Amino acid sequence: MATTTGEARAGVGQPASIQLPGIVLGVGMGGFVDGILLHQLLQWHHMLSSTNEDHIGVKYYNPHTVSGLEMNTLWDGIFHTVCWLAVLLGLAVLYSRVTHNRLRVWTSRVLWGWTLLGWGLFNLVEGVLDHHVLGIHHVYAGDGQVWWDIGFLALGALLVVGGYLLQRSGRPFDPNAPTRREGRSA
Template structure:
């Protein structure tokens, strides 16, 4: 056990939760918006981007192939974030890991991470670089702003949720209940 666990201090779920939330939020974005709804791919806005990336139309086979490659790179980063978040979580919990998965603290931090994903990805990809938008067309700014609003709501809701939970403490040697 680590020094903080031996001393009975709460186990911090903040970093593992945020990293998991970033990865899981990215997966929701990629699976829902890129694949199922097909509203955008990673490079579908590059015909009007701010950095001069070549345009790859999602309506041609070569364009869709390049967008699919970049969507795959995006999903790889999401997958790595989830793996890192799980590794961080595993490293902080020595006993009764199931208790952590039911913790409001962990799920609150996961929501914060998802919201941070939306905010960072939305500001950078939709507004600064403009390499894609949530949904193209005449109302794309409103879709992009809605994505940012959802991110802000996820951060605020996650923060409130984690504050309403009880911190996890390492289990005592004689305590059958595990983490509290």
């Protein structure tokens, strides 16, 4: 019985893509950069720090009062938990898909490209949703906050484009391909 090329390939099985785990890792890591840098180190905003001007009617928790900071810190913790779960999920999917030569995946442009793209997607979704649609916080509230929010979106767009181009410049990662040492004959 004759088989088509597509049928023959289906029997061989293509290597599992690292696109999904890379993007999920990027979303989690992008969230951590946002939370650690902007929420904790610079203290520019917290999850609910602009609810006095939000678009959905969330109670205002002034981050400059003890009780307000407690509530904002609680929501920052929930945000960090979601980021942590995204990183764990990304690692678990990556681990399940890359079954051989796992050390090589960490030097793959493809993985780092998808990770940067995921970080950029985090910025775009979180920026549009939290800063513009819900209005629950801004990158840097006050005069000129719209420019900080637009800059956050622009950074996200640059990360998406840069990540896409980086992953395209790499060789597809095949965990079953021999390493350079394994491929050489002695």
